[in-house]
Amino acid sequence: MDGSIEHIGRRTIHATRGLRDTFSFALRVLSRMLNPRTYNSAVKGVVVTQFYFTAVQILPLFTLITVLSGVFLVGIGINLAKGLGFTDTLVRLIMAFVITEVVPLTTVVLITLRSGAAMNTEIAVMKVNGELRTLEMFDIDPVDYLCMPRVLTGMFTMLILCGFSTLLIMISGIVSSALIFGVAMDVQADQLIQALEVSDIAILTFKAVTLGFFVTLIPIWFGLQASRELTSIPVAVLNGMLKVFIAIVTIEVITLTTRFI
């Protein structure tokens, strides 16, 4: 009995320390992000490169998934819902669901699977190879050079891709409605625009920035936790990806709870 209580206590202390360290790292990254002196020529170069890797290279797959979501959720979904009556309410509900839930979730899942996992592995490999020591030897702060630009890019990418996705979902919904059900494009567009509310956009923006911050920060943090052994790379990636999943669920739960309280 004493043993199991001790075990629970140890696990709780360990988890609390882990959470505290992650948040203190998050504060460090945020403070560097807000400091104009951080943005030297080398850091700007990393921001541009990372933006290309995270936001541009993902576009073909992202566009395909978004168009399909638009066709099924907005195009077909709304027209089928019309048959049930309460058209305005149902259109409003579907649009709110798509913009505040589907768009950020699909975007964050794609970014996590593609860029989050890559960043986690990249940093862990750098640690194992001794490349982080190289940075320290030349007085280059890894937080400035490696972490901050990646997190900043993650936030911007989420914001831009969520905006792009919302627009693309609406356009593909309108076009597919016209092609499949013969609904006039201007009628459908008018209905969708009226169903759109400022609060949905505000929630989308908040979720995009928050998710973008954490789905890049957590993999980097766990990458930095790797030791000098090769076997620590898969462990760091596994831990990082698992914690990212927990972070996504937590943010979803918090935003949902906040909305309905």
Place this chain on the structure above:
Amino acid sequence: MLAQAVDEFAQIHRPAWGIVSPTVPLISNLDNWLNISLIIQYHQNMPKKQAYKLVLDKLERFNLAPIAHLRPSVLGNRERFLVMLLRACAVPDAHLAIDRPFLMLAGENDGSFLMNRLGLIGDLYQECRIFDFSHWKDRYQTGYGT
């Protein structure tokens, strides 16, 4: 013992010091020229184009311009060592520390290659100190001095 000596040297000359060491590798996901320009861009905030020109001029001294856009993984021992040397010299008025060079220059029997190349970039550093095992002292008796 050697590591301690290198640390002491670093303590004295930091931040104007550069190191070439097997434990301080090149950054694998950066091209060779970026490995050198990183130091210049980060500490001097020099624009990328200007830094590129400067680094290319330095690489040209060793006829290494063709490897500028390659990754460190494809380099031979000599090329990798020279890129590391130029990176260490990217620090203004650098005090160079070269840590166990023959571990990086596997296949070199004496210090002639090392001394010759250091001579070619003599204007890029203030001082150079080589840290090596005493039993490899003979390798440095090449007529170039130690």
